[in-house]
Amino acid sequence: MLERTDSPTGTVVSLHIHGDTSGIAMIHLNELHLVAGKGIEQDRRYFDRSNHKTGRPYRRQVTLVERETIAEHAAVLGLPSIPPGVVRSNIETEGASLGNWLGQDVQIGTAVVRFYEKRTPCGQMDAICSGLRTLMKNGRQGVLAEVIQSGIVRVGDVVALRERGNCQ
DSSP states (O other): OOOOOOOSEEEEEEEEEOOSSTTSOOEEESEEEEETTTEETTOTTTTTOBOTTTOOBOSOOEEEEEHHHHHHHHHHTTOSOOOTTTTOOSEEEESSOGGGGTTOEEEETTEEEEEEEEOOOOTHHHHHSTTHHHHHTTTOSOEEEEEEEOEEEETTOEEEEEOTTOOO
């Protein structure tokens, strides 16, 4: 089983976007193009979405989850594993506790995102395996982020806390 650490860094292990049709499997990619204030350029279903009432961009632009958490859920459910992309997150990581970074700016590849909230599981999680949605409650399904600085994220990139105002 994967082991999570309290390291100030982690690693991107898989990347995914939504298909054009609701409910189909996530599409695996080797890199994502993140655009400030808009999200993932390749994700046509969610890119550049705005709140129809306020006209402001949605903050939910990127979702992230730890492979360690996914492995823990699989073990509890008696599954050998839950494959990458199945829990419908854009970026899956290893090595860091993402939930501990809420409110922080995080560098991923050349992009910077701000973690603002823990994800809440939807009913599709029980379609993967009965009981998965319950296991994912209380912040056990990763985090939501908004893109602060445009850039490219690739499999293998470092995920690291970044002090605000720290330019590169």
